[in-house]
Structures are given as structure tokens and as C-alpha cells.
Amino acid sequence: MDKEISKLINKELARQNGTINLIASENYPSKEVLEALGSVFTSKYAEGYPGRRYYAGNSISDEIEELAKKRALKLYNLQPANWSVNVQPYSGSPANLAVYFALVPPGGKIMGLRLDMGGHLTHGHRVSATGKLWTQVPYGVDSKTEKIDYEALLKMAKRERPNIIVAGFTAYPRKINFQKFGEIASSAGALLMADVAHIAGLIAAGVHPSPFPYADVVTTTTHKTLRGPRAALIFSKKKWSEAIDKAVFPGLQGGPHLNQIAATAVALKEAKSADFKKYARQILRNAKALAAELKRLGWRIVSGGTENHLILVDVARRGLSGKSASDLLEGAGIIVNKNTIPYDKRLPTDPSGLRIGTPAMTTRGMKEREMIKIAELIDAVLLNKKPFAEIRKEVLELSKKFPLPY
Numbered sequence: 001m002d003k004e005i006s007k008l009i010n011k012e013l014a015r016q017n018g019t020i021n022l023i024a025s026e027n028y029p030s031k032e033v034l035e036a037l038g039s040v041f042t043s044k045y046a047e048g049y050p051g052r053r054y055y056a057g058n059s060i061s062d063e064i065e066e067l068a069k070k071r072a073l074k075l076y077n078l079q080p081a082n083w084s085v086n087v088q089p090y091s092g093s094p095a096n097l098a099v100y101f102a103l104v105p106p107g108g109k110i111m112g113l114r115l116d117m118g119g120h121l122t123h124g125h126r127v128s129a130t131g132k133l134w135t136q137v138p139y140g141v142d143s144k145t146e147k148i149d150y151e152a153l154l155k156m157a158k159r160e161r162p163n164i165i166v167a168g169f170t171a172y173p174r175k176i177n178f179q180k181f182g183e184i185a186s187s188a189g190a191l192l193m194a195d196v197a198h199i200a201g202l203i204a205a206g207v208h209p210s211p212f213p214y215a216d217v218v219t220t221t222t223h224k225t226l227r228g229p230r231a232a233l234i235f236s237k238k239k240w241s242e243a244i245d246k247a248v249f250p251g252l253q254g255g256p257h258l259n260q261i262a263a264t265a266v267a268l269k270e271a272k273s274a275d276f277k278k279y280a281r282q283i284l285r286n287a288k289a290l291a292a293e294l295k296r297l298g299w300r301i302v303s304g305g306t307e308n309h310l311i312l313v314d315v316a317r318r319g320l321s322g323k324s325a326s327d328l329l330e331g332a333g334i335i336v337n338k339n340t341i342p343y344d345k346r347l348p349t350d351p352s353g354l355r356i357g358t359p360a361m362t363t364r365g366m367k368e369r370e371m372i373k374i375a376e377l378i379d380a381v382l383l384n385k386k387p388f389a390e391i392r393k394e395v396l397e398l399s400k401k402f403p404l405p406y
């Protein structure tokens with residue numbers, strides 16, 4: 001092994017084992033997923049789709065891609081007669097781009113949640129290609145409840161007549177009512193795309209409502225609550241699948257990363273297990289426990305709580321900025337990300353909030369008891385309640401009790 005790289009890998013492993021990871025979009029895949037990711041499939045070029053490749057030597061590539069597709073449809077109980085899945089997108093952003101490329105005419109309207117209220121760059125933000133090639137019709141959350149106001153969305157959709165509505169979220173702590181989104185899209189003559197990157201694992205486990213009965217297209221990354229490799233999937237109703245396949249390849253990508261696809265297939269099988277359902281339930285319990293304890297300690301939780309895997313904490317209310325809070329916590333070994341909160345008066349580079357998620361530490365085996373302890377540690381760091389070295393030691397001891405699964 002390359003000594004310099006090996007040293008850095010081991011250093012990163014030690015960093016991960018020695019810190020409490022509360023980044024809502026991160027997780028730890030199984031050893032089996034990592035093995036598939038580092039397998040000989042890395043070497044193979046397979047432009048095209050199973051049975052229709054441009055290079056020779058792809059009979060086994062076809063098997064792996066077909067298996068991944070079969071497992072993806074099975075995980076969400078989708079009938080191959082009605083739904084297709086494309087397993088080739090390299091990651092979430094190219095997956096979303098492919099959907100618009102296939103289904104929205106140039107300059108057409110994408111109605112997506114504002115980035116600073118919990119959307120994503122690829123939901124039509126002006127700095128992203130998705131906001132340059134198409135026009136974003138941005139929606140927000142209600143200023144009082146900090147939740148989606150479905151009535152307001154309906155009015156906006158009827159007025160703007162977008163080509164596609166995106167029900168997708170990266171920092172929204174509440175359940176999504178996909179049925180309402182479906183009704184809004186129908187009454188505005190728009191397509192509905194659900195970007196479930198954050199909650200794909202929760203949906204698979206049945207602890208969050210499913211978008212599939214209402215959406216035309218569902219995109220997701222595979223490395224968040226789904227606990228797979230970094231990659232993405234595009235599910236589509238049969239009517240749209242040919243256009244989407246063409247948009248992925250040859251429209252936007254070259255050869256698929258078969259090693260990623262093999263690793264995705266492993267994760268999709270794991271996510272179908274009873275253990276995974278238990279895991280997903282625990283993610284929610286942990287988020288609830290963490291939110292409740294932070295609230296008890298006097299922190300304002302955006303929207304008043306959580307119904308999923310993440311919490312948004314308004315640290316500006318107590319005179320801190322998101323950046324300084326995140327930096328202080330990192331110093332103590334607690335890894336979170338600074339985040340805007342709805343109607344933030346501060347800049348995205350130093351916003352008012354912290355986004356805190358429980359999927360990764362739940363993978364490492366933590367339960368409600370540890371969440372209460374973590375809330376106390378966060379509170380102690382941010383309010384300077386204990387000597388810093390003492391807190392760092394406690395974080396290290398706690399994180400080492402729950403090592404990575406390899």
C-alpha cells in the first residue's frame with residue numbers, strides 16, 4: 001500500500017473514531033459496501049445499458065447493473081411494469097440535472113424550496129446550472145411555523161404553472177406530505193419530483209411516508225440514511241424512463257462507475273433487512289431525544305422539534321453564530337454543520353443555525369441515553385460551562401465506546 005496515503009487513511013479513521021459525527025447527510029456504510037466499492041468493477045468501462053453496451057466484456061457488468069435495479073425496485077415495493085430505475089448517476093447533483101434535462105424544456109420552470117430554507121442547489125438555485133438553464137420558482141416555509149404551508153404552495157403553483165415541482169429537502173426537520181405535493185402538482189399541470197436523498201432510508205424502512213404513490217420521478221443519493229456508497233438513483237414512472245435514461249447516458253455522463261453500482265446493490269439488500277428497520281426507528285428516536293434535551297437546556301429548535309433524522313438549532317438566539325458554534329464544537333470533537341435557518345438575517349457563510357443529524361451515530365450504536373449526553377456536551381461547549389479539555393476528553397471517551405463498523 002502507498003505509505004503516504006495509508007497514513008492519511010489511518011489518520012482519517014482515527015479522526016472518525018475519535019469524534020461524534022452529527023452531520024445529517026453523512027453515514028458509515030458496511031464493510032461489505034466498502035469491499036464492493038474497492039472491487040475489480042472499478043476497471044470496467046460499460047457505456048450504455050445492460051444488453052446495449054458500447055464496449056465488449058460487459059456480460060457481468062450487465063448482471064451487476066440488473067441486480068442493482070432489481071434490488072432498488074424491490075426495496076420500495078415498486079412493480080417493474082410501472083416503475084423504472086436508473087442506477088448510473090454518479091451522485092445526487094448529476095441525478096437531479098438528468099431529470100430536468102430529460103423533462104423540463106430549456107428556460108422552463110422548476111418550483112423548488114429555497115436553499116436558505118432547506119432546499120438544495122440543484123433545486124434551481126441561481127448559482128447552479130439548474131438555475132441558469134432553467135428558471136427557479138422558489139418557495140419557502142411559513143415564517144411563523146417554519147413548516148411548509150401547502151395552501152401557499154398550491155396558490156403559487158397555480159399562478160406560476162411550473163413544469164416540475166421539487167419536493168426535496170436537506171435541512172427540513174418535518175415529515176413531508178407527498179400526497180399534498182401530488183395534489184398541488186396535478187392541479188398546476190406540473191410533474192412532481194421527490195428528491196428524498198436525506199430520507200431514503202427512512203422511507204425504505206417505513207418510518208417516513210413514501211413519495212412513490214404520488215411522484216412522477218424520485219431521486220435519491222445512496223450514502224445518507226440509506227447507508228450505501230456515494231452514488232444516486234433515479235426512479236421514474238415508465239412514461240419518463242426512456243428520456244431519463246438518455247439524459248443520464250449519453251446526455252450527461254460517460255461510463256457508469258460499476259464499482260459504485262455494485263456497492264449500491266449491497267446497500268439496497270441491507271436496507272431490506274429487519275435490522276435496518278430497527279436502525280431507522282432508532283434514528284428517529286435519537287433525533288427526538290436530542291431535540292428534547294437541547295430544548296430543555298434552553299436552545300430554540302427550528303419548527304419546535306423534529307419528525308425525522310435532523311434538528312435545526314437557532315444558535316443566534318443565544319448570541320452565537322453558526323460558524324463560531326460549529327468551530328467550537330469541532331474543537332471539542334463534535335462535528336456538525338453551520339446552516340441557515342428560515343428567514344435568516346445572517347449570511348450563508350456564517351448563518352444563525354446548526355444542522356444536527358443522528359443517522360451516523362445511530363449506525364455506531366448510540367441510543368437515547370447517549371443523545372442526552374451529547375446534548376449536554378453541546379450545551380457545555382457553546383455556553384462555556386466546563387473546561388474545554390474536560391469536554392474534549394468526555395467526547396473522546398464516548399465516541400471510542402461506539403467505534404466504526406470496521
Ligand code: DSN
Binds near residue numbers: 024025092120170
Ligand atoms: N451535501 C448534502 C447535505 O449535506 O445535505 C446535500 O447535497
